[in-house]
Amino acid sequence: MRLLTVLICSRRGNAMGRKGVAADAGFRYAGVMSFAALGQFPQYRPRRLRQSPALRRLVRETSLRAGQLVLPLFARAGRKVRVPVASMPGVFQLSPDEVVREAAAAQAAGVAGVILFGIPERKDEKASGAYAANGIVQQTARLLKRGLPELLVLTDVCLCEYMSHGHCGIIGRNKSRGVDNDATLALLARTALSHAEAGADVVAPSDMMDGRVAAIRQALDRHGFSETPILSYAAKFASAYYGPFREAAESAPKFGDRRAYQMDGANALEALREVALDIQEGADMVMVKPALAYLDILRRVKMEFGHPTAAYAVSGEYAMIKAAGAKGWIDERAVTLETLLAMRRAGADFIITYSATEAARWLKEG
Numbered sequence: 001m002r003l004l005t006v007l008i009c010s011r012r013g014n015a016m017g018r019k020g021v022a023a024d025a026g027f028r029y030a031g032v033m034s035f036a037a038l039g040q041f042p043q044y045r046p047r048r049l050r051q052s053p054a055l056r057r058l059v060r061e062t063s064l065r066a067g068q069l070v071l072p073l074f075a076r077a078g079r080k081v082r083v084p085v086a087s088m089p090g091v092f093q094l095s096p097d098e099v100v101r102e103a104a105a106a107q108a109a110g111v112a113g114v115i116l117f118g119i120p121e122r123k124d125e126k127a128s129g130a131y132a133a134n135g136i137v138q139q140t141a142r143l144l145k146r147g148l149p150e151l152l153v154l155t156d157v158c159l160c161e162y163m164s165h166g167h168c169g170i171i172g173r174n175k176s177r178g179v180d181n182d183a184t185l186a187l188l189a190r191t192a193l194s195h196a197e198a199g200a201d202v203v204a205p206s207d208m209m210d211g212r213v214a215a216i217r218q219a220l221d222r223h224g225f226s227e228t229p230i231l232s233y234a235a236k237f238a239s240a241y242y243g244p245f246r247e248a249a250e251s252a253p254k255f256g257d258r259r260a261y262q263m264d265g266a267n268a269l270e271a272l273r274e275v276a277l278d279i280q281e282g283a284d285m286v287m288v289k290p291a292l293a294y295l296d297i298l299r300r301v302k303m304e305f306g307h308p309t310a311a312y313a314v315s316g317e318y319a320m321i322k323a324a325g326a327k328g329w330i331d332e333r334a335v336t337l338e339t340l341l342a343m344r345r346a347g348a349d350f351i352i353t354y355s356a357t358e359a360a361r362w363l364k365e366g
């Protein structure tokens with residue numbers, strides 16, 4: 001008999017690493033896993049449990065439910081406005097009334113919530129639109145909470161959509177023209193607070209400034225929003241997969257790129273440090289982004305910290321599946337669901353995806 005013992009334990013030996021983490025998403029065996037008791041062929045035949053749909057369902061390790069999906073929506077001024085995003089079929093820039101319509105459809109399909117992005121009418125050098133009391137996200141959040149009180153409203157907290165230069169923070173005065181981390185924190189905190197005041201259920205900073213979670217937590221707590229959770233885009237990589245989003249959100253940087261603040265795609269240990277810092281600063285939930293090309297990071301983050309963890313299936317991931325699907329080269333529905341399941345299996349408790357409503361409907365159909 002083979003004696004194959006797999007040790008899964010955290011190298012740093014934190015509490016969660018040894019005891020086992022979530023009951024789902026393949027973490028039941030965190031701890032010492034032994035295959036010693038397993039027979040060998042022909043006694044042991046894995047195919048026995050694959051014979052029928054009912055048997056397969058019975059031993060399925062990972063679930064994917066509509067309630068684990070969050071839909072990103074892009075809000076812009078107007079009424080009855082739906083501007084299609086060319087690189088993301090099925091995605092639109094929507095006026096607030098249309099956001100509510102789209103959100104209602106998502107809710108009817110069982111989707112947990114929406115995450116709002118805003119396209120302001122004017123941009124400037126200090127992202128005024130990001131924290132304006134009547135900014136586009138604030139207006140839309142209010143309308144959503146009034147019309148659909150049960151649906152979770154998350155808000156993306158960043159400045160890039162509101163900055164004339166398209167960067168995620170204040171540009172410093174030194175000649176490097178980089179984003180000034182510390183000067184940006186106050187604006188991010190102000191933005192998050194204005195979202196909470198407008199009724200956001202969760203604020204989600206995506207800027208990648210150091211110390212922003214602490215700054216936001218402090219601002220929320222000081223103004224009576226100690227109950228508002230923070231979902232931190234903790235491990236957010238500088239990624240070419242954000243291309244279609246920047247068209248949708250009109251947020252491409254006018255010069256340079258985001259590599260001086262978003263993470264280098266080569267770094268996994270640094271991602272764990274980023275997550276550790278954000279948890280220490282008070283992040284209630286952490287996110288890995290993008291998802292598909294970073295499933296290993298997702299896995300490690302969940303194993304190491306056991307914290308509520310999100311995956312963001314980003315615009316480029318969506319665009320690739322849609323494009324190949326439209327050509328008839330892949331089965332769009334099957335590939336979408338398989339991909340979302342992979343994110344859950346890797347360790348995501350929930351997934352932000354442009355396919356949320358469609359996927360929720362497909363899951364219902366079975």
Ligand code: PBG
Binds near residue numbers: 241244258314315
């Ligand atoms: C803003 C932000 C971006 C995304 C989410 N929030 C773009 C970026 O960082 O350039 C990307 C989402 C997507 O591609 O779907 N900071």
Ligand code: ZN
Binds near residue numbers: 159160161167168207
């Ligand atoms: Zn940004």
